[in-house]
Structures are given as structure tokens and as C-alpha cells.
Amino acid sequence: MKVVLITGASSGIGHATAVRLAAEGHHVVLGARRKDRLDALAEQIRAAGGRAEVHALDVTDRDDVAAFADAAVRDHGRIDVFVANAGVMPLSRLDSRHVDEWDRMLDVNVRGLLHGIAATLPHFERQGGGHFVTIASTGAYEVVPTAAVYCATKHAARAITEGLRLESDPSLRVTTISPGVVESELADTITEPGAKEAMVAYRAHAMPPDAIAAAISYAIGQPDGVDVNELVVRPAAQR
Numbered sequence: 001m002k003v004v005l006i007t008g009a010s011s012g013i014g015h016a017t018a019v020r021l022a023a024e025g026h027h028v029v030l031g032a033r034r035k036d037r038l039d040a041l042a043e044q045i046r047a048a049g050g051r052a053e054v055h056a057l058d059v060t061d062r063d064d065v066a067a068f069a070d071a072a073v074r075d076h077g078r079i080d081v082f083v084a085n086a087g088v089m090p091l092s093r094l095d096s097r098h099v100d101e102w103d104r105m106l107d108v109n110v111r112g113l114l115h116g117i118a119a120t121l122p123h124f125e126r127q128g129g130g131h132f133v134t135i136a137s138t139g140a141y142e143v144v145p146t147a148a149v150y151c152a153t154k155h156a157a158r159a160i161t162e163g164l165r166l167e168s169d170p171s172l173r174v175t176t177i178s179p180g181v182v183e184s185e186l187a188d189t190i191t192e193p194g195a196k197e198a199m200v201a202y203r204a205h206a207m208p209p210d211a212i213a214a215a216i217s218y219a220i221g222q223p224d225g226v227d228v229n230e231l232v233v234r235p236a237a238q239r
């Protein structure tokens with residue numbers, strides 16, 4: 001049984017990850033802003049015999065993320081796995097100058113990840129180990145029109161997570177999982193009509209979010225000393 005913290009657990013990949021890992025016997029600690037969604041999910045997990053608790057948090061708030069990690073350690077004595085999953089994707093062309101949306105992606109997808117690293121590293125060091133999992137994207141490996149800023153944040157997420165691995169001693173396992181198109185609420189934040197329209201065809205072959213939950217389960221299920229560093233998981237139909 002591992003104590004697994006998951007940011008962005010109120011929908012999509014984070015939600016599916018909570019359900020799968022709880023069913024596998026792990027104690028999941030769920031964070032996001034929509035606490036009503038988290039409460040309903042925790043109730044569902046407990047009704048199925050699993051263990052879950054919830055914390056409202058905004059990953060752009062450094063103190064919120066630190067409190068999330070500290071509370072888990074206070075309640076359980078340790079953090080075995082931190083899944084930095086929270087993310088937003090309001091796509092648009094650069095000439096649309098949706099600067100506030102660019103800032104939002106940088107704040108959530110990059111600063112939010114850094115807040116997770118800052119919050120967990122002291123605990124991992126004190127415990128003598130742990131596992132940090134970042135949910136990046138195939139956008140960490142490519143750039144597509146309307147997604148310059150989103151892809152930049154995911155390139156950054158992958159780079160930061162690789163830096164964490166290189167700087168850490170072998171007691172810390174570090175994994176970047178990069179999904180292709182997954183069914184979720186992620187495209188709901190797109191406001192630019194052209195980008196919204198393009199997403200309809202792009203997302204036609206989406207995978208269920210449990211495909212990514214299964215990848216996380218695989219990575220954290222490896223024996224001590226085996227570190228799955230990067231996984232790219234796409235729908236077979238995605239090119």
C-alpha cells in the first residue's frame with residue numbers, strides 16, 4: 001500500500017488514476033479546486049472499499065501545495081508517490097494574443113509542477129525516498145499550431161522532471177508520462193473559435209483516461225531500484 005497524492009483529481013486522468021490506484025489498495029489523497037467533485041469521488045472510492053481523502057487546493061498557490069503535502073505526512077507519516085497531474089489547455093494562435101490564457105498555462109502547468117516538487121522534496125529527503133510522477137503530454141515532444149504555449153509548458157514539464165531525476169540520488173524515482181489524446185474536460189477551457197473547431201477532429205480518437213491511470217500504476221508498481229523514466233501513451237489511431 002502506497003500513500004499517493006494526486007493533483008487535478010476532480011476530473012479526467014486524475015479522477016481515473018484515483019479510482020484505479022484506490023482499487024489496487026493504495027491510499028489516495030486527492031487535490032483540486034472543485035472540492036464537491038473530490039468529495040463525490042472519495043465517497044465512491046470508500047463505497048468500493050478503498051481509502052481516500054480530499055484537500056481543496058490551487059496548484060498556483062505555493063502554500064496550498066505545501067499544505068497538501070504536509071497534511072498527508074501528518075496523517076500518514078509519509079508520501080510514497082506524488083502525481084503532478086493538474087493542467088489546463090486553453091489553446092489559441094499566438095496572434096490572437098490571449099495573453100491571460102498563456103499566463104494561466106504557465107502558472108498551472110509549470111509553476112504548479114514546481115510547487116509540487118518544492119512541497120515534496122523535503123519529505124522525500126527525510127524519508128530517504130519517494131516517487132515523483134509528472135503528467136506531461138505528447139506536446140512535450142512536438143509543437144503544433146495553436147498549441148505553442150501549451151507545448152512549451154509541457155516541454156518545460158518534461159525538462160524540469162528530467163532535471164529532478166538527474167539531481168536526485170537513486171532513492172527518488174522520477175517518471176514523466178506523456179499522454180496523447182484522452183477523453184477529459186481539458187479542451188473545455190479553449191475559448192478561441194478556430195482552436196476549438198480544430199480540437200473536434202483532433203480529439204476524435206481519444207483514449208479513456210484509465211489508459212493513463214494504468215501507465216501510472218505500471219510505473220509505481222516496479223520494484224525498488226527500477227525507475228520507469230518516460231512513457232508516451234497514444235491512442236493507436238493518433239499520428
Ligand SMILES: NC(=O)c1ccc[n+]([C@@H]2O[C@H](COP(=O)([O-])OP(=O)(O)OC[C@H]3O[C@@H](n4cnc5c(N)ncnc54)[C@H](OP(=O)(O)O)[C@@H]3O)[C@@H](O)[C@H]2O)c1
Nearest residue numbers: 008010011012013033034058059086087181182184185186
Ligand atoms: N486529455 C488529454 O488529451 C491530455 C493529453 C496530454 C496531456 N494531458 C494532461 O493531463 C493532465 C490532466 O488533464 P485531463 O486531460 O485529465 O483534463 P481535465 O479533465 O480538465 O483535468 C484537469 C484537472 O486539473 C485540475 N486543475 C486545473 N487547474 C488547477 C489548479 N489551478 N489547481 C488545482 N487543480 C487544477 C482540474 O481540477 P479543478 O478544476 O477542480 O481545480 C482537473 O482536475 C493535464 O496536465 C493535461 O495537460 C491531457
